[in-house]
Amino acid sequence: MSGRVGTESIWAELLDLLERTFALRGDINIGRRTFHMLKECGLEDVQIRTSVQALQDRHPYMRMPLIGARAMRERMLQAGLTSEKELDHLIQAVEEAVNDPDRVQVTFTLVQVWGVVGEAKTDTDL
Numbered sequence: 420m421s422g423r424v425g426t427e428s429i430w431a432e433l434l435d436l437l438e439r440t441f442a443l444r445g446d447i448n449i450g451r452r453t454f455h456m457l458k459e460c461g462l463e464d465v466q467i468r469t470s471v472q473a474l475q476d477r478h479p480y481m482r483m484p485l486i487g488a489r490a491m492r493e494r495m496l497q498a499g500l501t502s503e504k505e506l507d508h509l510i511q512a513v514e515e516a517v518n519d520p521d522r523v524q525v526t527f528t529l530v531q532v533w534g535v536v537g538e539a540k541t542d543t544d545l
Contacts, residue, residue: 429512430524433484436509439500440491450530462534472526481517481524485510 441447454467474481488495488510495501501509516522 429509430484430516433488433509433513436495436501436506437484437487437491440495440498443494443498450528450532453530453532457532457534461537463537465532465534468531470529470531474524474526475522477518477520477522478524480526481522485513485517488513 438447454465457465472480488506492506495506496503517524
């Protein structure tokens, strides 16, 4: 992540809160293990590709953490991950950062993994 001095910690704090909220229902970082999972399942020629985007000039996607925080607000509060006051402060601070025309933000890492299903083995192959 990069951007204006003073906003990094607040941005990181909101992203951490979102990750902990997602963790209540599943593994948001499953993509990091998918390559090995497919190999362990017997797929052949497993390939991996990653992508990270740099966003600037108030790109709409920079607002995704804010959209996520607002959508999961009740879940965050009910789980005791944050207080209303703290969440409101985080949202306001990140809102200001997103509206800064000089802000540059790096997205999460998109992970794509694929492989080939091998031929089924018969009794005569054994």
